[in-house]
Structure formats: C-alpha cells, structure tokens
Amino acid sequence: xxxxxxxxxxxxxxxxxxxxxxxxxxxxxxxxxxxxxxxxxxxxxxxxxxxxxxxxxxxxxxxxxxxxxxxxxxxxxxxxxxxxxxxxxxxxxxxxxxxxxxxxxxxxxxxxxxxxxxxxxxxxxxxxxxxxxxxxxxxxxxxxxxxxxxxxxxxxxxxxxxxxxxxxxxxxxxxxxxxxxxxxxxxxxxxxxxxxxxxxxxxxxxxxxxxxxxxxxxxxxxxxxxxxxxxxxxxxxxxxxxxxxxxxxxxxxxxxxxxxxxxxxxxxxxxxxxxxxxxxxxxxxxxxxxxxxxxxxxxxxxxxxxxxxxxxxxxxxxxxxxxxxxxxxxxxxxxxxxxxxxxxxxxxxxxxxxxxxxxxxxxxxxxxxxxxxxxxxxxxxxxxxxxxxxxxxxxxxxxxxxxxxxxxxxxxxxxxxxxxxxxxxxxxxxxxxxxxxxxxxxxxxxxxxxxxxxxxxxxxxxxxxxxxxxxxxxxxxxxxxxxxxxxxxxxxxxxxxxxxxxxxxxxxxxxxxxxxxxxxxxxxxxxxxxxxxxxxxxxxxxxxxxxxxxxxxxxxxxxxxxxxxxxxxxxxxxx
Numbered sequence: 001x002x003x004x005x006x007x008x009x010x011x012x013x014x015x016x017x018x019x020x021x022x023x024x025x026x027x028x029x030x031x032x033x034x035x036x037x038x039x040x041x042x043x044x045x046x047x048x049x050x051x052x053x054x055x056x057x058x059x060x061x062x063x064x065x066x067x068x069x070x071x072x073x074x075x076x077x078x079x080x081x082x083x084x085x086x087x088x089x090x091x092x093x094x095x096x097x098x099x100x101x102x103x104x105x106x107x108x109x110x111x112x113x114x115x116x117x118x119x120x121x122x123x124x125x126x127x128x129x130x131x132x133x134x135x136x137x138x139x140x141x142x143x144x145x146x147x148x149x150x151x152x153x154x155x156x157x158x159x160x161x162x163x164x165x166x167x168x169x170x171x172x173x174x175x176x177x178x179x180x181x182x183x184x185x186x187x188x189x190x191x192x193x194x195x196x197x198x199x200x201x202x203x204x205x206x207x208x209x210x211x212x213x214x215x216x217x218x219x220x221x222x223x224x225x226x227x228x229x230x231x232x233x234x235x236x237x238x239x240x241x242x243x244x245x246x247x248x249x250x251x252x253x254x255x256x257x258x259x260x261x262x263x264x265x266x267x268x269x270x271x272x273x274x275x276x277x278x279x280x281x282x283x284x285x286x287x288x289x290x291x292x293x294x295x296x297x298x299x300x301x302x303x304x305x306x307x308x309x310x311x312x313x314x315x316x317x318x319x320x321x322x323x324x325x326x327x328x329x330x331x332x333x334x335x336x337x338x339x340x341x342x343x344x345x346x347x348x349x350x351x352x353x354x355x356x357x358x359x360x361x362x363x364x365x366x367x368x369x370x371x372x373x374x375x376x377x378x379x380x381x382x383x384x385x386x387x388x389x390x391x392x393x394x395x396x397x398x399x400x401x402x403x404x405x406x407x408x409x410x411x412x413x414x415x416x417x418x419x420x421x422x423x424x425x426x427x428x429x430x431x432x433x434x435x436x437x438x439x440x441x442x443x444x445x446x447x448x449x450x451x452x453x454x455x456x457x458x459x460x461x462x463x464x465x466x467x468x469x470x471x472x473x474x475x476x477x478x479x480x481x482x483x484x485x486x487x488x489x490x491x492x493x494x495x496x497x498x499x500x501x502x503x504x505x506x507x508x509x510x511x512x513x514x515x516x517x518x519x520x521x522x523x524x525x526x527x528x529x530x531x532x533x534x535x536x537x538x539x540x541x542x543x544x545x546x547x548x549x550x551x552x553x554x555x556x557x558x559x560x561x562x563x564x565x566x567x568x569x570x571x572x573x574x575x
Contacts, residue, residue: 094118095539095574102543102570106136106563110570125159138182138561139553146182149197166211175202181358183422183559193360193406193421195234200353204228216250230350234361236269238350253296259289267349271362281364283312285346291322298328308344314367318344321372330380338376344369347401352426356403358557360423368428369398385443393435400433401426402468404502405558422559427502430462447482465519466500469557473497473524486535490545496525501558525554541572 100112115127133151140146156173177200210222226242241264248257267281291304304322324339347365377391406425436456443449455474459467475495482488498521505516531545544567551565 098572098574100570100572102568104566104568106134106566108132108134108136108566108568110568121162123159123161126157128154128156128158130154134563134566136563138563140182140184140561141559142184144184146180146184148180148182150179152177165213166209168207168209170205170207172205173203176200177357179357181422183358183557185422185559193423195361197233198357198361199233200230200357201232202228202230202350210246216255219247219249221245221247228350232353232361234269236267236349236362238265238267238348240265240348240350253294255293255295257291257293259287259291261285261287263287263346265346265348269362270349270364271360272364279364281313283310283314283346285310285344289322298331299325300327301325306341306343310344310346310367314346316344316367316369318342318369320344320370332381334378334380336376336378340372340374342370342372352401356424356557358422358424358560359403360406360421360425363425365401365426366399366428368400371396371398382442387441389437389439391435391437391439393433393437395433395435397433398430399428400431401428402464402470403557404468407504424557427464427468429464431467432460434458434460448479449481450477450479452477465502468501469499469522471497471499471524488533490529490531490533492529494525494527494529498522498524503558522555522558525556526550526552527554539574541574542570543572544569 096116096118098112098114100110102110104110109131111129111131113127113129117123117125131151131153135147135149137145137147153176154173155175156171158169158171160167160169178198180197181195204227206224206226208222208224211220213220223245224243226240226244228240230238230240242261244259244261246257246259248255250256262284263286264284265282270279270281272279286309288307289304291302293302294300302322302324306320306322308316308318308320310316320342321340323341324337326335326337328335345368347367349363349365352363352365353359373393373395375391375393377389379387379389379391381387403424404427406421406423434457437454439451439453441449441451453474453476457470457472457474459470461467473495474497476492478490478492480488480490500519500521503518503520505518527547528549529545529547530549531543533541533543535541546565546567548563548565553561553564555561
C-alpha cells in the first residue's frame with residue numbers, strides 16, 4: 001500500500017513539473033496584436049545627484065620609524081688589482097748628423113752638413129756647414145761665352161739654453177760669396193770699373209735673452225745683441241751693431257708692449273762718382289714702438305706708433321702709424337683685415353749688394369721713406385683642407401731705388417760719349433705703388449698639397465720713365481705629391497712678367513756723336529722645375545731636381561743670362 005502511495009506521489013510530482021515547464025514555455029512566446037491602440041509610457045522619476053559631503057577635519061600623517069643597523073657578515077674578499085700605468089709610445093731614436101751631397105751640369109757642386117745634439121730639456125746645440133758652386137759657361141747676348149764662377153760658403157754654430165722661466169740663445173756665423181761680373185759690355189766703349197770679379201765676406205754673431213712666463217699678467221721682457229762685419233774685395237767695409245729690447249704685459253683685456261732698437265752702422269769706402277773719391281757713412285738709428293693690442297672672440301685690434309730718429313750722416317725724424325685689425329665675420333671661415341703703417345729703410349750697402357750682387361763696389365743709396373702703407377683684404381677657409389687670402393696694398397714712398405746699368409757721360413770732340421759698364425747703380429724717385437695679391441693653399445688629400453700666389457704691381461713714377469726691373473705681374477705655384485712612404489714628387493712654376501730697363505744708344509752723325517737714353521724690355525721669365533725624393537731606408541734618401549725645364553734663356557739683370565736647363569742629383573745621409 002505504501003509503495004502504491006509513493007509511486008502515485010512520484011507520478012503526480014512529475015506531471016506537475018511537466019505542466020509547469022509547459023507553462024514557462026508558453027510565457028516566453030511572442031504574441032503579436034494588431035490594433036490601433038497606441039500605448040503611452042509615463043515619465044519615470046529621476047533620482048537626483050548623490051549628496052556631497054564636505055569634511056572640515058584636517059589630518060596630518062606622522063611617521064616615526066627607527067632602523068636598527070646590523071652588519072652583514074660575508075665571507076667574500078676582493079682580490080687586489082695592480083695600479084694601471086699609462087705607457088706612452090717609445091721615443092724614436094734621433095739622428096744627430098745629416099749630410100747632403102749633390103752634383104749637376106754647369107759643374108755644379110752642393111754639400112751641406114748639419115749636427116744637432118740629442119734630446120735635452122736644458123739645451124740645444126747645432127753646427128751647420130754649407131757649400132754651393134757653379135762654374136759652367138753661359139752664352140751672352142752677343143754670342144760670346146762667359147763663366148759666372150759662382151761660389152757660396154756658410155759655417156755657423158748656434159744654440160739655446162732653457163732656464164726655469166727664460167731662455168738664452170745665440171749664433172756665430174761666417175759667410176763667403178765669390179763670383180764674376182760676367183755680363184756683356186757695350187762694344188767700343190771703355191769700362192769705367194776695370195775689375196771683373198768680386199768677393200764678399202760676412203762675419204756676425206747674435207745673442208738673445210727673454211723670459212717665458214706663461215702668465216701674461218706677469219712682465220715678459222727680452223734683450224738682444226746683433227753684430228755683423230761685411231767686407232768686399234775693394235776696400236769696402238761695413239760694421240753694423242744692433243741692440244734691441246722688448247717688454248710686454250697684459251692688463252685687463254689688453255696687451256701692452258714696448259720695443260726699442262738702437263742700430264749703429266758705419267760704412268767705409270763708398271764711391272761717389274761725381275767727385276771720383278771715397279767717402280764714409282756713419283749713422284745711428286733709434287726706433288721706439290709702443291703698442292696696445294686688444295683681443296676678443298671675433299675682433300683683434302692693435303694700436304701703435306713707430307718713432308724713428310736717425311742721427312749722423314743720414315739725419316731723419318719720422319713718426320709712423322702702426323695700426324692693424326682683423327674681424328672674424330664668419331666663424332672659422334671668413335676674416336676681414338686692414339691696417340696702416342710705414343717705415344724708414346736705411347739702404348745699407350750690405351743689403352743692396354745682397355739684393356743685386358752685380359752693383360759696383362761702394363755704391364751709396366740714400367734712405368727710402370715709406371710715408372704710409374695702407375693694406376686690407378679677406379682671408380679664410382674654402383674647406384677643411386683649403387685656405388685663401390686676397391689682399392690689396394697702397395704705398396706712398398720717397399726715394400725708392402731702382403737698379404740701372406751704371407753709365408757716365410763725358411764730353412768728346414763733336415759731342416758726348418758714354419762710359420758704360422756691366423755693373424749696376426741705382427736711380428731714386430718718389431713713387432706710389434698699388435699691389436693686388438691672391439694666395440691659395442689647397443690640400444686635396446693627405447698626399448697632395450698645392451701652394452700658389454699671384455701679385456699685380458702698378459707703379460706711378462714722379463720723374464723716371466719707368467720702374468726699372470720691377471715686373472707688373474708675379475706668380476709662384478708649388479705642388480708636392482706623396483706617392484708612397486718612400487717616393488715623393490715636387491713641381492713648381494715661377495713667372496716674372498716683362499720688366500723695363502734703361503739703356504743707351506750711341507749714334508755718329510757725320511762726326512757728331514749723340515747718346516740717347518732708351519727703354520727696352522726684358523722678356524718675361526717662365527721657370528718650371530720638377531723634383532723627386534726616394535727614401536731608401538731610414539738613413540739614406542736619394543733626390544733629384546731639374547730647373548728651367550723649358551731651357552729658356554732669360555735675364556734677371558740686363559746682360560746677365562741665367563743658366564738654361566740645369567739639374568742636380570744627390571743623396572742625403574742621416575746618422
């Protein structure tokens with residue numbers, strides 16, 4: 001009975017469950033009602049914003065802590081590392097001796113020996129001996145052969161001693177020069193100077209002491225002494241003594257400096273052609289040059305004057321400006337520069353004979369006064385390996401000298417005759433000079449370098465017809481190429497424009513002799529040279545050089561032709 005009742009209850013419960021599930025399914029059915037009724041939904045009540053609480057109580061947190069330090073015991077001990085040492089490159093051995101020997105055509109011989117002491121922190125010492133001679137024949141304008149027989153020797157000892165904050169340097173030297181007056185003479189005219197060769201000797205010494213404080217606000221100063229004795233083969237002797245001193249110190253942004261020089265020279269045996277006698281010349285020149293220099297990042301300015309007082313046979317008192325400035329318009333690319341200066345050149349016989357060795361013995365040249373020289377220009381860098389400079393100069397000069405063949409007019413029956421020699425004198429004139437120049441240095445690579453300069457000169461004369469022996473155009477170009485570590489090449493071109501020279505023409509018109517002074521031109525000079533050096537090892541280097549590669553017959557001085565193609569081959573030994 002119980003089982004029946006339990007079974008009935010289970011069946012009833014299952015039936016109810018099915019019925020309830022059926023009702024649930026019926027509730028989820030979608031019913032579509034078609035009617036015109038439009039339902040309306042009432043607006044719901046909106047809940048307002050949450051209330052805002054403002055807390056007026058301030059709470060400042062306070063921290064109080066304490067750390068109990070306690071050493072941590074570890075068993076690791078680092079190994080000791082030895083101190084590092086900076087090791088420089090080992091010093092290369094220095095060769096104290098250098099000997100150069102060479103020879104070439106025209107019986108040319110060249111020798112040069114130099115000695116320098118090893119590295120020293122206290123002193124430098126050197127010895128130099130040099131010889132050059134050339135004796136080959138050259139062809140004159142009239143077709144005759146002549147021998148220059150040119151020789152030069154030099155022997156000198158020099159040194160420098162380094163002290164704590166100063167240094168002392170000195171030099172003693174002897175020089176000799178010998179040559180012939182090989183230039184051609186005018187036909188059927190007497191030679192006023194009957195000697196045909198010349199010898200010149202120079203002996204000198206100099207000593208300098210100067211301080212080398214690195215701090216420019218300390219007074220740096222120096223004093224020097226120079227002496228030279230010059231004599232030629234015909235009773236001319238010149239002694240020159242120069243004492244100079246300099247001091248400079250920096251105050252604020254400027255550098256103050258003062259230079260003073262006392263130059264005394266005496267020349268014996270000067271020839272005055274007008275009176276056919278010899279004279280002496282003694283002059284002392286005192287120069288005082290105060291200067292102030294101001295340097296900034298872009299602008300450098302120097303303001304100064306040169307006061308010159310000459311006493312003795314050449315009495316002069318002159319005051320010259322010494323002003324210069326440069327402005328870096330574009331950083332490390334373009335700089336503008338300008339300046340104004342002047343000077344008095346005493347024209348010592350020693351200097352004149354060095355410039356033109358074919359002057360007659362005892363030539364006197366009066367001082368040249370450059371009243372002012374105004375210059376300016378631009379300089380800068382074309383690239384990291386190229387630089388340039390463009391400059392212009394204008395000078396107003398009194399008593400500028402110009403070389404000309406010495407000639408003396410004398411009266412003869414029916415006219416005049418000229419006694420002309422192959423020796424040179426000078427003519428002087430007041431001039432103005434304009435010079436325009438350009439210089440360029442280019443390093444295309446580490447192996448190829450080029451240097452060049454070009455100058456244009458314009459002379460305005462007061463009395464003379466032309467500026468004798470002064471070219472209007474000058475150019476120099478030099479290049480070097482490092483082909484390898486052992487082999488290098490050099491090349492150069494020198495150009496000297498046409499030069500005007502004075503000459504005389506003698507004409508006989510039926511027994512009447514007339515001498516006319518005329519102007520002629522010397523051809524322009526084009527001198528191409530090439531050379532090479534080959535380094536055999538660290539001790540031996542062979543070299544060769546060829547000059548006047550086109551073998552032109554040009555004249556530096558009227559009547560004196562240069563050597564045509566000439567070469568020099570030699571070797572240099574260092575040990």
